[in-house]
Amino acid sequence: MKQEQDQPNVGRDRLASEELGAAERRSVLEAIKRFTIETPSWGYGDSGTRFKVFHWPGAARNLREKLADAALVHRLTGVCPRVAIHIPWDKEDDWEAVKAYAAGLGVRIGAVNPNLFQDEEYRFGSLCHPDPAVRRRAVQHVLECIQIARAVDSDTISLWLADGTNYPGQDDLRARKHRLEETLAEIYAALAPGMRLLIEYKFFEPAFYHTDLADWGMAYTLARKLGPQARVLVDTGHHPQGTNLAHIVAFLLDEEILGGFHFNDRRYADDDLIVGSQHPFELFLVFNELVAAASQPQAPRIDYMIDQSHNIEPKIEAMIQSVLHIQSAYARALLVDRQRLSQAQAAGDVLGAYRVLRDAFETDVRPLLAQAREEMGLDPDPIAAFRRSGYADEVARTRPASRSGASGYPGA
Numbered sequence: 001m002k003q004e005q006d007q008p009n010v011g012r013d014r015l016a017s018e019e020l021g022a023a024e025r026r027s028v029l030e031a032i033k034r035f036t037i038e039t040p041s042w043g044y045g046d047s048g049t050r051f052k053v054f055h056w057p058g059a060a061r062n063l064r065e066k067l068a069d070a071a072l073v074h075r076l077t078g079v080c081p082r083v084a085i086h087i088p089w090d091k092e093d094d095w096e097a098v099k100a101y102a103a104g105l106g107v108r109i110g111a112v113n114p115n116l117f118q119d120e121e122y123r124f125g126s127l128c129h130p131d132p133a134v135r136r137r138a139v140q141h142v143l144e145c146i147q148i149a150r151a152v153d154s155d156t157i158s159l160w161l162a163d164g165t166n167y168p169g170q171d172d173l174r175a176r177k178h179r180l181e182e183t184l185a186e187i188y189a190a191l192a193p194g195m196r197l198l199i200e201y202k203f204f205e206p207a208f209y210h211t212d213l214a215d216w217g218m219a220y221t222l223a224r225k226l227g228p229q230a231r232v233l234v235d236t237g238h239h240p241q242g243t244n245l246a247h248i249v250a251f252l253l254d255e256e257i258l259g260g261f262h263f264n265d266r267r268y269a270d271d272d273l274i275v276g277s278q279h280p281f282e283l284f285l286v287f288n289e290l291v292a293a294a295s296q297p298q299a300p301r302i303d304y305m306i307d308q309s310h311n312i313e314p315k316i317e318a319m320i321q322s323v324l325h326i327q328s329a330y331a332r333a334l335l336v337d338r339q340r341l342s343q344a345q346a347a348g349d350v351l352g353a354y355r356v357l358r359d360a361f362e363t364d365v366r367p368l369l370a371q372a373r374e375e376m377g378l379d380p381d382p383i384a385a386f387r388r389s390g391y392a393d394e395v396a397r398t399r400p401a402s403r404s405g406a407s408g409y410p411g412a
């Protein structure tokens with residue numbers, strides 16, 4: 001097999017060398033500026049683990065405050081114009097007013113996330129519950145979320161199902177699947193034209209014997225049966241250890257069924273840590289697949305959302321850090337030398353191909369990201385700008401700790 005003779009083993013930095021032409025550099029910069037990320041309302045409120053919710057001074061206590069914090073993240077990064085909401089945690093009476101308030105801050109509402117796991121009735125599930133009355137209640141709640149989405153001009157319902165069982169024999173697994181198909185069909189039929197239903201899967205928790213939507217294959221099967229408005233949502237923390245995320249993403253992209261992401265990082269389970277903080281190479285490999293597929297003629301719409309629950313860390317800064325890590329992964333993936341990669345693949349040059357990816361991954365993209373931000377009229381260092389702004393101190397002063405939790409976490 002032909003080896004790379006022309007490549008010193010110190011690696012290639014396409015940014016530092018003259019290799020990346022002006023036109024390619026420009027197109028990478030423009031892609032970085034266009035790439036938007038949706039942040040979650042619940043990431044700005046107090047949240048934690050089942051052991052303890054530590055209060056963060058100034059953490060947002062209601063939807064208005066969450067939107068204000070999210071708008072600040074957008075002002076500092078320039079790429080977070082949408083905020084996902086969670087019902088009932090963010091429930092309000094006047095959605096017109098919410099829409100106007102968000103618009104006044106320069107953001108808008110993104111995905112509407114129904115809550116199918118916190119009612120007493122949901123002990124044995126929601127859309128899969130054996131009792132038709134509970135299933136009806138769950139369907140009604142999602143239908144209400146569809147109405148809310150319409151009211152705030154959102155076109156996305158992001159559905160995560162906590163349903164499952166804890167013990168073998170607890171319920172009939174196939175009957176539960178049939179109930180789910182029936183309830184989802186009713187929900188799907190109620191979607192407004194052009195509205196998307198993103199179906200999120202998770203292999204465990206809160207149920208431990210089985211989860212009704214355990215993996216991407218199940219989400220895929222149901223999305224296909226429902227129709228083109230249903231898509232699969234990949235939450236990066238919802239797989240068993242060692243699962244190859246990039247492969248799942250490539251497969252779903254190729255099947256034109258990938259609808260969006262919930263980004264977060266994890267070490268053991270659904271840890272909801274800062275995106276890219278634990279496994280940055282894995283995040284890069286996911287973006288490598290996305291960038292590779294984006295060059296196809298029919299590039300699909302993918303919604304890039306963060307789903308994090310901050311426990312000990314400051315909420316806003318954690319969110320900005322996640323956005324920066326996503327941008328780094330994306331920028332590096334844009335720098336992959338795809339021509340060299342396919343040449344190495346065709347030649348069976350295993351390590352040559354690996355090094356093409358590694359070179360992009362090890363490239364310092366901070367100057368490029370700083371340039372993109374400066375071109376957008378932003379501070380090149382959003383974290384430093386946030387720390388300088390005095391916002392954290394101000395909200396710590398003006399937002400006394402609330403006794404009732406707006407985030408939905410017990411004790412928050």
Ligand code: RM4
Nearest residue numbers: 113160200235262270307
């Ligand atoms: C779940 C799942 C959902 C999120 C809830 C709060 O683990 O990731 O997307 O809405 O947590």
Ligand code: MN
Nearest residue numbers: 200235262307
């Ligand atoms: Mn999620």
Ligand code: MN
Nearest residue numbers: 235237270307
């Ligand atoms: Mn999760």
